[in-house]
Amino acid sequence: MDLLLNNLAFVGKGLLMTLALSLLTLFFSTVVATVMGLASTSRLRTVRWSVRSLTELFRGLPLIVNVFFIYFGMPIFGLELSPFVSIIISLTIWGGANGAEIVRGGLRAVPAHQLNSALALGMRARQVLLLIQLPQALRSILPAYVGMLTQIVQATSLGTLIGVTEFMRSGQSIVDRVTVMDGWNPSFAVYAGILLVYFLICSLLSGWGRRLERRTSFDGHRDAPPATMVSPEIAAPILKAQT
Amino acid sequence: MDFDVHYIYAQLPALARGLLVTLEVSGISIVISILAGMAGAAIKTMRVPLLTPLLNGYVEFIRNTPLLAQMFFIYFGLPSIGLSLSLFWSGVLTLSLWASAYQIENIRGGLVTVRAGLHNAALALGMRPWQYMRLIAMPLALRVSQAAILNTSISLLKNSCFLQAVGLAEITYVAMDRIAMDFRTLEMMLVLGVTYLLLVLFMSLFSAWLEHRLHKPFRM
Numbered sequence: 001m002d003l004l005l006n007n008l009a010f011v012g013k014g015l016l017m018t019l020a021l022s023l024l025t026l027f028f029s030t031v032v033a034t035v036m037g038l039a040s041t042s043r044l045r046t047v048r049w050s051v052r053s054l055t056e057l058f059r060g061l062p063l064i065v066n067v068f069f070i071y072f073g074m075p076i077f078g079l080e081l082s083p084f085v086s087i088i089i090s091l092t093i094w095g096g097a098n099g100a101e102i103v104r105g106g107l108r109a110v111p112a113h114q115l116n117s118a119l120a121l122g123m124r125a126r127q128v129l130l131l132i133q134l135p136q137a138l139r140s141i142l143p144a145y146v147g148m149l150t151q152i153v154q155a156t157s158l159g160t161l162i163g164v165t166e167f168m169r170s171g172q173s174i175v176d177r178v179t180v181m182d183g184w185n186p187s188f189a190v191y192a193g194i195l196l197v198y199f200l201i202c203s204l205l206s207g208w209g210r211r212l213e214r215r216t217s218f219d220g221h222r223d224a225p226p227a228t229m230v231s232p233e234i235a236a237p238i239l240k241a242q243t
Numbered sequence: 244m245d246f247d248v249h250y251i252y253a254q255l256p257a258l259a260r261g262l263l264v265t266l267e268v269s270g271i272s273i274v275i276s277i278l279a280g281m282a283g284a285a286i287k288t289m290r291v292p293l294l295t296p297l298l299n300g301y302v303e304f305i306r307n308t309p310l311l312a313q314m315f316f317i318y319f320g321l322p323s324i325g326l327s328l329s330l331f332w333s334g335v336l337t338l339s340l341w342a343s344a345y346q347i348e349n350i351r352g353g354l355v356t357v358r359a360g361l362h363n364a365a366l367a368l369g370m371r372p373w374q375y376m377r378l379i380a381m382p383l384a385l386r387v388s389q390a391a392i393l394n395t396s397i398s399l400l401k402n403s404c405f406l407q408a409v410g411l412a413e414i415t416y417v418a419m420d421r422i423a424m425d426f427r428t429l430e431m432m433l434v435l436g437v438t439y440l441l442l443v444l445f446m447s448l449f450s451a452w453l454e455h456r457l458h459k460p461f462r463m
Contacts (some may be wrong), residue, residue: 023332047350060443062401064408065415065435072422073432154309161311161408188244191320202307 003186004193007174014170015197021084021156025091026149032096037103048116051100058097066090071162087159091138096150102148106141107133120183139216146209150202168194172219253450254421258434261417268331268413269400272338276399277392279339280346284384285376287347288354298347305344310405313337316411334406338399345395354380355387393450397443406441414438434450 004011030083039051058066068228071086071092081089118128165173171194178186283302284296305313314337321327328336357380366373385392418431419427 057440059400060440061436062404062415062439063437063455064404066433068415068419069432069436072419073428076429151306154307157309157311168309168315172315184276185323187319188316188321191312191316194312195304195316198308199304203303206307 003174003178004187007170009202010165010174012166013169014165017159017165017170018156018167019155021087021091021159021164022149022153024088025095025152025156028088028092029095029099029148030100032092035102038098040100040104040137042106050204050235055097055100058093063090064158064161066094067158067162083159086162087156087164091152091155091158097182098148098151099145101185102141102144106137106139106144109140110136111218123131142216143209146205146212148227150205150209151200151210152206154198168195195227248426250289250425250427251434254431254434256271257417257421258414258438261412261414262438264331265400265413265415268334268411269396270337272434273401275339275394276342276346276395279343280392281381282345282387283343284350284354285373285381287351288380289376291371301345302347305341310337310341310402311408313341314405314409327358330409330411332455333341333409334403334411337406338403341402342395342399345398346392349391350384350396351387352391353379353384353386356387357383388426389453389457390450393453395444397450399448401439402441409449413414417423 022090032212034050036055038049040055042051044171067087067090070090071081071083074081074086112133114136115128118132124227159166160169160172163169173189175185175187175190176185287298314333317328317331317337317340318333321333346379358375361379362375363382365379366372370378403413404415406413407419412420415435420434422431423429
C-alpha cells in the first residue's frame with residue numbers, strides 16, 4: 001500500500017501517457033482504416049489489390065517487429081523519430097490495417113439491394129456511399145471497433161520496449177527503484193497491480209462494446225436482413241485481431 | 244545506406260538457432276493451448292459447477308490484459324514470491340496461458356454448433372456425458388473450429404517475439420542483438436520480416452489445406 005501511495009503521482013503520469021497514446025492511435029488509425037477500408041472496396045482492381053496486400057502485410061508482421069522497424073529502422077532513411085512518435089506511427093499502421101478489415105467487412109455487410117435501390121432512385125455514387133452504405137455499415141463496424149480499442153490500449157504497453165514512459169514502464173521503474181533503494185523486490189505486487197488496472201480499463205471497454213453490439217444488432221429489427229449477411233464478414237477480422 | 248547480402252549469410256547460423264527457439268517455444272505452446280482449450284471448452288459446455296465461472300473469469304482476464312504485462316508478471320513477479328521457472332518455460336507458460344483463453348472460446352464456439360439431438364441420442368445409447376463429449380461432440384467441434392484454432396496459433400507464433408523482451412534468444416532477440424552490435428538494421432529487419440511472413444503464410448496455407456481436406460466428405 002505504501003508502495004502505491006509513494007508513487008501515486010508517477011503512476012498517474014504513466015496512466016495519462018497510456019491514455020494519450022491510445023487516443024492518438026485511435027484517431028490516426030481511424031483515419032487510415034477509413035481510407036483503406038473504402039479503397040479496398042474500390043472498383044479499380046489495382047487499388048483494391050494493393051490495399052489488400054498492404055493490409056495483409058501489416059497484419060502478418062508481429063507488432064513488435066513493426067515497432068522496432070519504425071524506431072530502429074527509420075533512422076537509416078534519415079528519419080530520426082522520438083520513441084513517442086515511433087510508437088504512435090507503428091500502432092497506427094497496425095491499427096489501420098486491422099481497422100480497414102473491419103470497415104471493409106462492414107461495408108460489404110450492407111445488402112446489395114440497398115445500394116441498387118438507391119442507384120435506381122437516381123442517387124449519385126457518392127450519395128449512395130455517404131447516405132446509404134456508411135450509416136448502415138456503422139451499425140456493424142462500431143461494436144467491432146470498440147473491440148479494437150481494447151486491443152489498442154493493450155498494445156500501447158509496447159511503448160515500454162522502446163522507452164516511452166507509459167503505465168507499464170512506470171511500473172517497471174518503480175520495481176527498479178525500490179529494488180535498488182529499499183533492498184526488496186516488489187515485482188509481484190507491482191505487476192499484479194498493472195495487470196489489474198489494464199483489466200479494469202479494458203473490461204469496461206469490452207463491456208461497452210458488447211452493449212453496443214446488442215443494441216445495434218439486426219435481431220428484432222423491423223426489416224432485418226438474413227443473419228448470414230452480417231456475421232461472418234464481421235467476425236473474421238475480430239477473430240484475427242488477437243495481437 | 245548500403246545493403247550487405249554477405250552480412251546476412253554470415254549471420255544465418257545464429258538466426259537459424261533463433262528460429263529454432265521460436266519454433267520450439269511456439270510449437271510446445273500451441274499444443275498445450277489446444278489441449279487446454281479442448282478441456283476448457285468441454286468444461287464450459289457441460290457447465291461444470293465452480294469450474295465454469297472460474298474459466299469465464301480466466302478468459303476475460305487474459306483477453307483484457309496486455310500480453311507484455313502477463314509475461315512480466317510471470318517472469319519477474321512470480322519468482323519474487325518463490326515460484327521461479329526457467330526462461331524458456333516461463334515463455335511457454337506465458338504463451339500457453341494467453342492462447343488457451345482464445346482456444347477455449349474457439350472450441351466452445353464449435354461445440355455450440357453440435358446439434359442437441361446427438362446429445363440425446365448418445366445419452367439414450369447409454370453413453371456417459373464425458374464419453375459423449377470425447378467421442379461425439381469434440382471431433383465435430385474441432386472440425387468446425389479448426390480455422391479459428393489455427394488463427395489463434397498463428398497469433399501465438401507472431402506473439403512469441405514478445406519473449407525477446409525478457410531475453411529469450413528467439414529469432415527477434417537474435418536479430419535485435421545483431422543490430423545492437425553491428426548496426427546492420429536494414430538487413431536484419433528484412434530477414435526478420437520475411438521469416439515471420441513466410442511462417443504465417445505457411446500456417447495459413449496449412450489451414451486452408453486442412454479445411455479443404457476436412458470438407459471432403461461433404462462435397463459432391
